[in-house]
Amino acid sequence: MSIIEFRGVSRRYDENDAGPPALDDVTLAIEPGEAVAVLGPSGSGKSTLLNLVAGLDRPDSGTVTVAGVDLGGLNEAASARYRRAHIGMIFQFFHLLDDLTVAENVVLPALLAGQQRAEARRRCAALLETLGIDRHAAAYPSKLSGGQRQRVAIARALMNKPAVLLADEPTGALDSASGEDVGKLLTELNAEGQTLVLVTHDESLAARCATRTIRLADGRVQAEAAR
Amino acid sequence: MSGLGRVVRAGAARRRVQTVIIGLATFMAVTSAVLGGSLLVASTGPFDDSFTSQHGAHLSVLLDGTKTAGTPNLAGVTETSGPFPVVVQAPHIDPGGSLPPLTIVGRPQPGTGIDRVSVVEGRWPSGPGEIALAEGAPLGAVMTFPALPGKPSLTVVGRARSTSQTAAAWVLPAAIPALTTPGTTPNTQILYRFGAPTSSTLDEAAAAITATTPPGTLLGSQSWLVLKAAADRNTALFVPFLVAFGLLGLVMAVLSIGGVVAGAAGAATGRIGVLKAIGYTPAQVVRGFLGQALIPAAIGTALGTAAGHAIAIPLLQSTSEVYETAPVAITSWVDVIVAAGALVLVTLTATVAALRAGRLRTVDALSAGRTTSRDRGRTAAVLAARVPLPRPVTLGLGQPFARPGRMAAMLATVVFGTAAVALAVGLGASISVIEKARLHDSAAIAVGPSGPRRQGPSPADGPPLDQVTQAVTAQAGTGAWYGIAEVPSTVAGVPGVVEALGFTADASWAGYEMTAGRWFREPGEGIVPTPLLTASGTKVGGTMTLTINGRSVPIRVVGEVFSTRHDGMQVFTSLGTLLPAQPDLRPSEYRIDLAAGADREAYSAALTTALKPLGLEARPNQAGSSEVLLALNALTGLLTAMLVAIAALGVLNMAVLQTHERVRDLGIHKALGMTPRQAVTVVLSSVLLIGLAGGALGTPAGVALHGVMMPAMGDQAGITLPVAVLDVYEPWLLALLIPGGLAIAILGALLPAGWAARLRTATALRTE
Numbered sequence: 001m002s003i004i005e006f007r008g009v010s011r012r013y014d015e016n017d018a019g020p021p022a023l024d025d026v027t028l029a030i031e032p033g034e035a036v037a038v039l040g041p042s043g044s045g046k047s048t049l050l051n052l053v054a055g056l057d058r059p060d061s062g063t064v065t066v067a068g069v070d071l072g073g074l075n076e077a078a079s080a081r082y083r084r085a086h087i088g089m090i091f092q093f094f095h096l097l098d099d100l101t102v103a104e105n106v107v108l109p110a111l112l113a114g115q116q117r118a119e120a121r122r123r124c125a126a127l128l129e130t131l132g133i134d135r136h137a138a139a140y141p142s143k144l145s146g147g148q149r150q151r152v153a154i155a156r157a158l159m160n161k162p163a164v165l166l167a168d169e170p171t172g173a174l175d176s177a178s179g180e181d182v183g184k185l186l187t188e189l190n191a192e193g194q195t196l197v198l199v200t201h202d203e204s205l206a207a208r209c210a211t212r213t214i215r216l217a218d219g220r221v222q223a224e225a226a227r
Numbered sequence: 228m229s230g231l232g233r234v235v236r237a238g239a240a241r242r243r244v245q246t247v248i249i250g251l252a253t254f255m256a257v258t259s260a261v262l263g264g265s266l267l268v269a270s271t272g273p274f275d276d277s278f279t280s281q282h283g284a285h286l287s288v289l290l291d292g293t294k295t296a297g298t299p300n301l302a303g304v305t306e307t308s309g310p311f312p313v314v315v316q317a318p319h320i321d322p323g324g325s326l327p328p329l330t331i332v333g334r335p336q337p338g339t340g341i342d343r344v345s346v347v348e349g350r351w352p353s354g355p356g357e358i359a360l361a362e363g364a365p366l367g368a369v370m371t372f373p374a375l376p377g378k379p380s381l382t383v384v385g386r387a388r389s390t391s392q393t394a395a396a397w398v399l400p401a402a403i404p405a406l407t408t409p410g411t412t413p414n415t416q417i418l419y420r421f422g423a424p425t426s427s428t429l430d431e432a433a434a435a436i437t438a439t440t441p442p443g444t445l446l447g448s449q450s451w452l453v454l455k456a457a458a459d460r461n462t463a464l465f466v467p468f469l470v471a472f473g474l475l476g477l478v479m480a481v482l483s484i485g486g487v488v489a490g491a492a493g494a495a496t497g498r499i500g501v502l503k504a505i506g507y508t509p510a511q512v513v514r515g516f517l518g519q520a521l522i523p524a525a526i527g528t529a530l531g532t533a534a535g536h537a538i539a540i541p542l543l544q545s546t547s548e549v550y551e552t553a554p555v556a557i558t559s560w561v562d563v564i565v566a567a568g569a570l571v572l573v574t575l576t577a578t579v580a581a582l583r584a585g586r587l588r589t590v591d592a593l594s595a596g597r598t599t600s601r602d603r604g605r606t607a608a609v610l611a612a613r614v615p616l617p618r619p620v621t622l623g624l625g626q627p628f629a630r631p632g633r634m635a636a637m638l639a640t641v642v643f644g645t646a647a648v649a650l651a652v653g654l655g656a657s658i659s660v661i662e663k664a665r666l667h668d669s670a671a672i673a674v675g676p677s678g679p680r681r682q683g684p685s686p687a688d689g690p691p692l693d694q695v696t697q698a699v700t701a702q703a704g705t706g707a708w709y710g711i712a713e714v715p716s717t718v719a720g721v722p723g724v725v726e727a728l729g730f731t732a733d734a735s736w737a738g739y740e741m742t743a744g745r746w747f748r749e750p751g752e753g754i755v756p757t758p759l760l761t762a763s764g765t766k767v768g769g770t771m772t773l774t775i776n777g778r779s780v781p782i783r784v785v786g787e788v789f790s791t792r793h794d795g796m797q798v799f800t801s802l803g804t805l806l807p808a809q810p811d812l813r814p815s816e817y818r819i820d821l822a823a824g825a826d827r828e829a830y831s832a833a834l835t836t837a838l839k840p841l842g843l844e845a846r847p848n849q850a851g852s853s854e855v856l857l858a859l860n861a862l863t864g865l866l867t868a869m870l871v872a873i874a875a876l877g878v879l880n881m882a883v884l885q886t887h888e889r890v891r892d893l894g895i896h897k898a899l900g901m902t903p904r905q906a907v908t909v910v911l912s913s914v915l916l917i918g919l920a921g922g923a924l925g926t927p928a929g930v931a932l933h934g935v936m937m938p939a940m941g942d943q944a945g946i947t948l949p950v951a952v953l954d955v956y957e958p959w960l961l962a963l964l965i966p967g968g969l970a971i972a973i974l975g976a977l978l979p980a981g982w983a984a985r986l987r988t989a990t991a992l993r994t995e
Contacts, residue, residue, distance in 0.1 A: 077902040080903070095895045104609075112900050
């Protein structure tokens with residue numbers, strides 16, 4: 001059974017139906033453990049697709065099902081609970097909370113989900129160690145390099161053991177060395193069974209990390225290819 | 228359109244929340260300031276204002292209608308009105324029963340010459356079957372005069388008020404003949420104004436009338452100075468109360484506008500950075516922000532002035548009830564000063580704030596727009612995170628510390644708001660106690676002579692006490708009761724008459740408040756109000772000697788009682804104290820409290836039947852319910868609500884700014900799984916500490932201010948206030964007031980909390 005399934009999904013931002021839709025009758029499926037790179041030029045619908053998977057947006061038509069949950073019927077609170085349970089997100093600009101330490105940023109999803117502090121701290125420490133940033137646990141994000149910040153963001157995304165890891169241009173704000181480093185980390189995570197959806201312009205990153213690529217153009221799936 | 232104009236319009240339109248808040252803050256502040264200013268104006272010599280606006284009579288004289296045909300000429304007179312025909316008749320009204328005898332004056336219209344009577348409700352009589360009253364019956368009521376031939380009836384068409392107190396009711400002159408007792412001639416009222424209306428001028432004028440008219444022509448005269456002194460004494464207790472509210476309104480208005488506009492400028496720093504980056508000069512930046520603030524402020528000012536008027540009209544009507552003067556119109560200069568003041572305040576605050584932002588380096592301004600200094604508030608955030616509460620709560624608790632200046636401003640707003648509410652509630656409660664104590668007539672049933680109703684004790688002409696006692700005690704439902712006999716007396720060294728009131732039993736339960744000592748217990752003991760104690764130089768524990776019918780009556784003063792009646796020139800004692808000086812003294816009035824479950828109407832009817840042979844009548848006592856108290860309660864409620872709204876608006880503004888700044892963080896939290904309810908919790912928690920601290924600081928501040936103000940109010944009126952007036956903050960009231968700060972803070976934060984809950988995550992994440 002697919003972990004992500006789009007059936008005839010369309011999303012249009014222009015309420016007057018003028019102009020092309022952001023997504024136009026997209027049907028696709030992603031299996032558990034896959035690493036899929038969504039490629040395409042600006043305005044092709046990549047971010048819309050990612051937002052739909054994350055439950056941050058809703059389709060105008062069609063159904064989006066993730067981990068067996070039909071996202072179309074979720075209200076805001078249910079969407080939030082869905083994200084906590086099934087989704088980890090990594091952003092281009094990290095989106096770390098600057099007034100929280102690294103450790104506080106990482107444990108945040110667990111605490112929002114009502115997890116015990118001690119248990120969340122143990123999981124956080126393990127993740128930071130795995131990702132090689134444990135010595136920065138008490139530091140604030142502003143003191144870290146871009147690559148280190150993205151590792152913190154990845155640790156935070158993994159905190160609640162998500163079924164799907166969504167990465168939106170995860171190396172877009174990093175220098176090439178840090179970008180390669182993050183790409184390698186994502187590949188390792190996928191190798192351990194983590195489902196990964198990667199939205200990027202970066203063909204080389206897609207080639208390194210993804211087991212399959214989906215190319216979007218004008219809101220439609222133009223091509224799909226397994227690596 | 229110039230580049231600057233586009234920036235101003237776009238800024239106002241795009242930052243809708245900020246624009247609306249500036250408009251709303253100005254609206255509330257101007258409304259509050261118009262109200263506050265109007266109250267201050269209305270409270271500055273209310274009698275003088277009313278007297279001037281009505282072109283009041285310096286001297287009104289009542290002449291015997293059978294002995295004079297003209298208007299006596301007097302020295303120093305600048306204007307006369309009259310003669311007006313005057314009759315005194317006791318009407319009956321259904322429902323309601325008998326009214327006291329009314330002085331009815333025949334005047335063709337209210338608003339000409341001297342004493343331009345104000346019609347406060349309804350209209351002036353237009354036909355012989357109509358009457359306008361100062362008080363006593365509602366519009367539309369029909370009054371009949373059973374003692375007159377044909378029992379003429381008049382419909383009450385208006386409520387009117389004369390500051391010169393020239394009449395209790397007015398009819399057209401054509402209606403007077405039907406209201407005149409057969410065989411008599413209506414008396415004549417003449418009103419005078421003088422160039423120099425001093426006491427001696429007026430005394431000389433009255434003497435001149437006596438000297439130049441046949442003996443007995445002058446039936447009475449009334450000096451405006453006597454009325455003014457009485458009015459000033461009556462209002463002395465209320466003026467500081469209303470002035471305090473007026474000042475609170477003005478201060479809150481200034482704080483509100485200043486805080487909101489300065490906050491808006493701070494929030495616009497990033498935008499100012501962008502403008503500078505694309506080539507705007509600092510002067511253009513200031514003009515741009517000024518325009519952005521002035522557009523909503525001007526709209527808010529216009530709407531606030533209109534709303535201020537709409538609210539001030541009934542408010543000033545209530546005020547005129549309190550002051551017993553003609554309703555005062557809103558002075559136009561209050562509008563002008565408030566509107567100009569609000570716009571100047573906006574201009575100054577916006578200019579200073581924009582200049583500050585404009586002086587920042589462009590790069591700093593740009594970064595300031597995106598982030599707050601993350602170093603600030605970190606310790607608080609770390610400490611908050613350790614609190615064993617849900618994470619959304621601890622996230623919110625730490626937020627305000629990132630902006631210490633804003634937190635201080637928000638705290639000041641809540642402290643001021645809570646203090647204002649505590650003070651307002653305390654003042655309202657104190658005034659309520661004062662009014663009840665002033666009336667000291669809380670008994671359920673009043674018994675007095677049958678026929679026209681009379682207020683308070685009347686000269687000693689009642690039936691034998693033992694017969695009344697027998698009838699009252701035999702009546703089922705009788706609780707505590709007492710009779711009051713009154714006899715005029717004098718006290719050495721005190722000018723004028725001192726009312727000696729003899730009680731048949733303990734009356735301390737009827738609303739009397741002691742300021743010192745205790746209630747009298749046995750003959751020879753008495754209690755005295757502050758003014759008489761002061762005038763006679765007597766102290767509690769000392770002896771005061773009354774002279775009644777030429778006999779000395781020594782009274783040991785065992786207490787000081789709060790009373791403003793008869794200017795406080797009263798002595799309260801037992802009937803037994805006064806009997807040696809006047810053995811036939813009998814109570815003419817009685818007051819009865821009912822046993823539990825007794826019905827006032829049924830009891831009154833039954834007792835009246837029993838007392839009728841004695842010439843007495845029982846009625847449910849209305850004296851304890853005061854129009855003044857109702858008006859003051861309405862004023863307190865309205866003004867307190869305004870103060871709370873303004874304080875909450877200040878919090879709203881700052882909470883909106885805080886939430887806007889945190890929009891990206893909010894987006895991240897939501898992306899990580901924060902539910903809308905948790906987002907609401909974060910925003911509400913961010914004002915939690917401020918609300919609690921504000922309540923904890925503001926309530927004692929308000930209570931302390933009350934403790935300073937109330938005695939000052941008493942001093943101004945020359946009265947020692949009872950402890951009950953000062954000690955109004957019951958534990959339950961404090962328990963309500965202290966969380967009041969939290970309520971104000973939560974009220975202000977609700978809107979941004981709702982906005983945070985509805986915020987679209989994807990949109991928030993794009994906010995960088």
